[in-house]
Amino acid sequence: MALMVVLQGLLPAATVFLSKWTVDGITAVAGGGEANLTLLAVAWAGTALVGQLTAVGRAVLQGYATDHFTVQTVTQLMRKMQALPGLDVVEDPRFHDDVETLQTGARFRPLNLTATLLGLLQAVVGVVGVAGALLTVGWWVPLIVVIGMIPLARTQIRLREMGWSLAIQRTQEARELAYDQRVALRHEYAKEVRLYDLMPYLTGRYVDGALAYQRVMRGMRNKQVLGLLPAQVLALAVTAGLFAYAVAQAGAGRLTAGTVVLVIGALSGVRDSLGSVTEYLGMGTEHLRWFQKYYAFLDAKPSVASPPQPRPLPTRLDLRLEDVSFGYRDLPPVLEHVSLHVPEGQVVAIVGENGAGKTTLVKLLLRFYDPTSGRVLLGAPGEEVDLRDVDLTAWRSQVAAVFQDFARFEWTVRDNVLLGRPEDGEKLSQTADASGLSGILPRLPDGLNTRIGQAFGGVDLSGGQWQKLATARALYRDARVLILDEPTAALDPRSESEVFAAFAALARGRTTLLITHRLGSVLMADRILVMKAGRLIEDGTHAELLAQGGEYAELWRLQAGQYTGEEAGRPQPDAVGAD
Numbered sequence: 001m002a003l004m005v006v007l008q009g010l011l012p013a014a015t016v017f018l019s020k021w022t023v024d025g026i027t028a029v030a031g032g033g034e035a036n037l038t039l040l041a042v043a044w045a046g047t048a049l050v051g052q053l054t055a056v057g058r059a060v061l062q063g064y065a066t067d068h069f070t071v072q073t074v075t076q077l078m079r080k081m082q083a084l085p086g087l088d089v090v091e092d093p094r095f096h097d098d099v100e101t102l103q104t105g106a107r108f109r110p111l112n113l114t115a116t117l118l119g120l121l122q123a124v125v126g127v128v129g130v131a132g133a134l135l136t137v138g139w140w141v142p143l144i145v146v147i148g149m150i151p152l153a154r155t156q157i158r159l160r161e162m163g164w165s166l167a168i169q170r171t172q173e174a175r176e177l178a179y180d181q182r183v184a185l186r187h188e189y190a191k192e193v194r195l196y197d198l199m200p201y202l203t204g205r206y207v208d209g210a211l212a213y214q215r216v217m218r219g220m221r222n223k224q225v226l227g228l229l230p231a232q233v234l235a236l237a238v239t240a241g242l243f244a245y246a247v248a249q250a251g252a253g254r255l256t257a258g259t260v261v262l263v264i265g266a267l268s269g270v271r272d273s274l275g276s277v278t279e280y281l282g283m284g285t286e287h288l289r290w291f292q293k294y295y296a297f298l299d300a301k302p303s304v305a306s307p308p309q310p311r312p313l314p315t316r317l318d319l320r321l322e323d324v325s326f327g328y329r330d331l332p333p334v335l336e337h338v339s340l341h342v343p344e345g346q347v348v349a350i351v352g353e354n355g356a357g358k359t360t361l362v363k364l365l366l367r368f369y370d371p372t373s374g375r376v377l378l379g380a381p382g383e384e385v386d387l388r389d390v391d392l393t394a395w396r397s398q399v400a401a402v403f404q405d406f407a408r409f410e411w412t413v414r415d416n417v418l419l420g421r422p423e424d425g426e427k428l429s430q431t432a433d434a435s436g437l438s439g440i441l442p443r444l445p446d447g448l449n450t451r452i453g454q455a456f457g458g459v460d461l462s463g464g465q466w467q468k469l470a471t472a473r474a475l476y477r478d479a480r481v482l483i484l485d486e487p488t489a490a491l492d493p494r495s496e497s498e499v500f501a502a503f504a505a506l507a508r509g510r511t512t513l514l515i516t517h518r519l520g521s522v523l524m525a526d527r528i529l530v531m532k533a534g535r536l537i538e539d540g541t542h543a544e545l546l547a548q549g550g551e552y553a554e555l556w557r558l559q560a561g562q563y564t565g566e567e568a569g570r571p572q573p574d575a576v577g578a579d
């Protein structure tokens with residue numbers, strides 16, 4: 001590619017020399033002298049042919065290079081994401097901006113950088129070539145031309161840099177604008193947008209935001225264009241001065257007509273090529289800034305990472321929290337001094353009001369975050385290992401979970417369950433039965449191969465059907481620890497009872513943590529933990545906690561009251577005792 005680009009870069013110089021020789025040749029022939037005009041005609045045609053061929057070759061090779069770089073850039077981003085096993089970085093709003101910039105850029109930055117670097121090389125060769133042609137007039141001529149154009153180049157690069165840093169500062173605003181558009185146009189918001197007649201509100205938000213954003217960006221653009229003017233005037237003055245000088249010299253008979261043509265061609269060639277050099281330098285700076293961000297991201301040190309020399313997982317996977325406190329980022333703590341021991345195989349229900357810290361506790365057990373203080377340990381008493389010392393992938397491979405906000409992968413049903421693991425037909429059908437997925441399959445046009453979700457024209461599922469799918473995914477994994485965070489929140493009573501029967505069967509022998517607000521379902525648990533405002537306030541069996549008459553007994557009474565129709569505020573010993 002470089003070879004082709006150098007050839008292309010030399011074409012303007014070849015052209016100005018050919019012009020000079022042609023004019024001098026014609027002048028000689030007209031004056032009765034001799035010139036090889038046929039050779040000149042062949043040379044013109046040859047130059048044009050080289051131009052064509054190198055352009056084609058370059059386009060083809062550039063296509064290859066770009067394809068390769070794009071895949072490379074995107075896969076590196078994905079690998080880096082894989083090397084960020086925690087959630088702290090991904091949930092950081094500043095990081096959203098970076099990912100947005102990197103993700104959108106990954107599609108076109110490699111192409112643009114390749115094109116820019118090649119363009120730059122061509123333009124530099126072009127400047128050197130045509131400036132070299134000006135040496136025929138005097139050694140100082142190319143020097144003056146280039147010096148006259150340097151301020152233009154510098155201003156152009158500086159303004160580009162300003163534009164880039166402004167664009168980076170404003171990524172958050174650009175993202176918000178894009179978000180408002182998405183809310184207005186995408187199907188996932190369509191029902192509420194219509195019901196609450198949100199369109200005027202959204203349009204207003206968008207227009208106000210867009211106008212403010214555009215005002216800033218327009219200011220920048222104008223500054224860029226106007227800032228270039230003085231430098232452009234200087235460059236033009238130098239060119240004009242040299243042109244006048246060449247004409248004067250020719251008038252005095254010191255330069256041939258062909259040399260004047262060469263000067264005219266070379267001056268405009270230098271101007272064009274130098275213009276391209278500065279343009280490409282500016283663009284290149286912007287692309288390099290993007291790559292700087294890209295490599296900074298690839299170099300980012302995750303706060304949660306597997307140790308270089310992990311300790312093996314203990315044989316028994318008891319879970320233990322030792323005086324654990326935790327707060328998200330720099331926010332106040334949401335877990336405070338939680339201590340807990342869950343022997344392997346125990347089925348534990350975690351209950352408590354919204355925001356009590358139940359999901360957070362589970363996230364710490366999966367090491368999506370490290371505790372602010374205290375330790376999370378694995379293993380039977382006496383052989384515990386700190387979760388920070390074991391290989392995270394090995395630990396997580398022992399766990400299956402149905403999260404409260406489980407992912408809805410818009411792939412086929414089969415891919416949603418297998419998640420890239422090898423298919424085991426018998427296990428798949430058992431999983432489908434246990435999760436309730438079997439009940440949905442006959443209604444799907446291609447059974448397990450049906451694509452789901454609207455993004456690619458697939459069949460959309462109901463909330464409960466999606467939840468069954470998420471359950472199937474968890475059950476398909478042979479895990480020793482099962483985490484169920486509100487796993488039946490979207491299920492109808494029959495499905496709920498079926499799924500719980502399946503869970504009860506599955507939970508046997510596995511450590512199970514069941515977070516739930518439906519207290520009826522805690523009866524499958526060996527033990528109940530009650531959380532409130534980040535603290536573990538009660539711990540015992542259903543009967544023990546009822547007898548204690550504390551928070552759990554109160555929650556139980558309230559919920560039982562909803563079913564028996566008793567007034568919630570009054571003690572209901574019978575309703576409680578009935579179970």
Ligand SMILES: Nc1ncnc2c1ncn2[C@@H]1O[C@H](COP(=O)(O)OP(=O)(O)OP(=O)(O)O)[C@@H](O)[C@H]1O
Pocket residue numbers: 091328331334352353354355356357358359360361404
């Ligand atoms: N990613 C996060 N960043 C910041 N704060 C968070 C984050 N996730 C949860 N929180 C806060 O932590 C607290 C505990 O949340 P958590 O999800 O653990 O509660 P929960 O007991 O599971 O509640 P629910 O029953 O509503 O699911 C809440 O106050 C919540 O606002």
